[in-house]
Amino acid sequence: MLRSLDIRDMLIIDRLELTLSPGLNVLTGETGAGKSILLDALGFVLGWRGRAELVREGAEQGEVVAEFDLAPGHPAFAVLAEAGLPQDDVLILRRVNAQDGRKTAWANDRRVSGEVLRQLSDTLVELHGQHDDRGLLNPRGHRQMLDAFGGLEDLVARTRVAWRDLQGARAALEEAEARLAAVREEEDFLRHAVAEMDKVAPEPGEEETLDASRRLMQAAGRIREDVARAHEALGSSGAEGLLRDAARWLEDAAGQAEGTLDVALAALDRALVELGDAEDGVARALDRLDVDPGELERVEERLFAIRALSRKHGVQPDDLPGLADDFRTKLAELDAGAGDLKSLRRGVGEAEAAYEDAADALGQARAEAAGELDTAMAAELAPLKMERATFATEISEGDAGPEGRDHVAFTVATNPGAPAGPLNRIASGGEMSRFLLALKVCLTSDAEGLTMIFDEIDRGVGGATADAVGRRLEALAEDSQVLVVTHSPQVAARAGHHWRVEKSVEGGMTLSRVTSLSEGERVDEIARMLAGDTVTDEARAAARALLSA
Numbered sequence: 001m002l003r004s005l006d007i008r009d010m011l012i013i014d015r016l017e018l019t020l021s022p023g024l025n026v027l028t029g030e031t032g033a034g035k036s037i038l039l040d041a042l043g044f045v046l047g048w049r050g051r052a053e054l055v056r057e058g059a060e061q062g063e064v065v066a067e068f069d070l071a072p073g074h075p076a077f078a079v080l081a082e083a084g085l086p087q088d089d090v091l092i093l094r095r096v097n098a099q100d101g102r103k104t105a106w107a108n109d110r111r112v113s114g115e116v117l118r119q120l121s122d123t124l125v126e127l128h129g130q131h132d133d134r135g136l137l138n139p140r141g142h143r144q145m146l147d148a149f150g151g152l153e154d155l156v157a158r159t160r161v162a163w164r165d166l167q168g169a170r171a172a173l174e175e176a177e178a179r180l181a182a183v184r185e186e187e188d189f190l191r192h193a194v195a196e197m198d199k200v201a202p203e204p205g206e207e208e209t210l211d212a213s214r215r216l217m218q219a220a221g222r223i224r225e226d227v228a229r230a231h232e233a234l235g236s237s238g239a240e241g242l243l244r245d246a247a248r249w250l251e252d253a254a255g256q257a258e259g260t261l262d263v264a265l266a267a268l269d270r271a272l273v274e275l276g277d278a279e280d281g282v283a284r285a286l287d288r289l290d291v292d293p294g295e296l297e298r299v300e301e302r303l304f305a306i307r308a309l310s311r312k313h314g315v316q317p318d319d320l321p322g323l324a325d326d327f328r329t330k331l332a333e334l335d336a337g338a339g340d341l342k343s344l345r346r347g348v349g350e351a352e353a354a355y356e357d358a359a360d361a362l363g364q365a366r367a368e369a370a371g372e373l374d375t376a377m378a379a380e381l382a383p384l385k386m387e388r389a390t391f392a393t394e395i396s397e398g399d400a401g402p403e404g405r406d407h408v409a410f411t412v413a414t415n416p417g418a419p420a421g422p423l424n425r426i427a428s429g430g431e432m433s434r435f436l437l438a439l440k441v442c443l444t445s446d447a448e449g450l451t452m453i454f455d456e457i458d459r460g461v462g463g464a465t466a467d468a469v470g471r472r473l474e475a476l477a478e479d480s481q482v483l484v485v486t487h488s489p490q491v492a493a494r495a496g497h498h499w500r501v502e503k504s505v506e507g508g509m510t511l512s513r514v515t516s517l518s519e520g521e522r523v524d525e526i527a528r529m530l531a532g533d534t535v536t537d538e539a540r541a542a543a544r545a546l547l548s549a
Contacts, residue, residue, distance in 0.1 A: 009059035029501035034512030047117025150369025380438035493546035
């Protein structure tokens with residue numbers, strides 16, 4: 001229950017302290033006196049999105065404090081616990097709006113975000129505004145209202161999850177099919193390319209080796225004669241023979257040369273060793289220069305085959321083995337694709353079945369809730385002098401979506417035998433207000449500890465009908481707290497607590513004041529609502545009659 005509302009420097013309110021009570025609380029006053037500002041201030045402290053400019057002209061900041069009494073087990077305790085906030089049977093919300101637009105909020109003296117405020121507000125206050133019939137007229141909101149009435153949140157959440165899983169399974173299948181289709185378009189090319197590469201089987205570095213061998217074999221014919229001539233000059237009939245003769249002659253003379261030939265002999269030995277190495281190297285070169293014309297042809301054919309593949313695929317010769325592996329991978333995906341698609345299609349089928357189960361369960365629950373809502377509405381319409389009107393919740397099958405396949409529409413018939421139809425085609429303004437009031441009462445019937453606020457819900461009705469609306473609001477307030485902003489004297493007369501909102505000019509500044517009315521002051525206020533600016537004795541008598549009825 002909302003115990004008090006303290007407003008400072010908000011719009012045209014400099015300071016206002018409003019103490020509320022259980023039961024039916026009524027705010028009355030001239031149009032423009034500031035009644036809606038009270039609701040704006042309450043919405044501000046509850047984190048609702050509303051006006052951008054709220055700070056009173058000339059003030060540094062505006063502030064609103066709302067104090068709520070929480071009964072044991074109130075849903076607000078769960079929100080406080082989840083946010084790690086202190087829990088008490090009194091909840092004090094405070095929010096400040098600086099002149100630069102910055103907003104700061106506290107709950108029980110702990111800083112909180114606007115989101116936490118909004119979560120708390122869902123458990124504390126239900127606002128039914130004078131434009132709520134826009135939602136009532138929009139069939140897109142009827143399903144949500146029915147779900148709220150039936151408490152179907154868990155079934156809706158289950159259906160959303162099933163729909164998300166189904167969409168994910170379908171997307172995975174579509175992606176796999178597209179990928180496989182793209183591979184299939186180049187399947188012939190891939191198989192031909194892999195076969196071609198497997199036939200050549202190039203290896204990294206092979207092209208460079210083949211090129212060097214080819215150049216060497218091509219040069220062999222030109223250089224072999226010179227190499228052979230050099231080999232002969234180095235051999236036993238050439239340099240080697242002469243050096244060995246020289247060494248033998250010197251060795252014969254060394255015995256009598258008293259060591260003077262030792263250095264020369266050692267050098268000759270080294271020279272013979274180096275000469276032998278040179279002769280061996282030249283001999284090996286001669287062997288390599290013995291080119292088989294068939295081998296040169298084979299080397300050239302393989303080299304040209306590798307280079308042709310390189311040009312064909314636009315890669316370096318050394319990258320051909322990796323490219324072949326990539327082609328084989330794509331073919332493997334293609335070969336395994338049929339099995340993957342089968343598995344993915346099975347997954348889509350399972351997801352479709354899960355969604356169908358969830359949507360069917362939700363649809364059945366909605367059908368049951370629709371019957372209960374229609375019964376509850378019939379009970380609510382009777383005391384609002386609409387006992388001859390009928391309200392029906394029609395459910396038809398629509399397109400599948402995250403919240404099921406059901407299309408929900410509220411239809412009414414205001415007179416017996418008249419065809420039922422949408423509210424905006426059947427109901428008048430006054431009838432619309434009463435349908436809305438009845439529906440809102442049904443939707444909040446199970447909400448414990450909720451303060452219900454009705455902003456001019458009685459517009460468009462008067463006389464006995466307005467009295468019926470007032471009596472229904474009075475009955476609704478017997479077990480809860482109801483705050484009504486009204487221009488109807490019949491509704492105001494049913495209040496247990498009555499405030500008048502007035503606007504005045506003080507020191508050149510327009511200010512709004514709220515005054516708690518005594519019994520005598522209530523007579524004058526209701527008389528004003530009946531008669532206008534000039535309050536007559538007859539109007540006061542009529543006001544007393546309303547208050548005593």
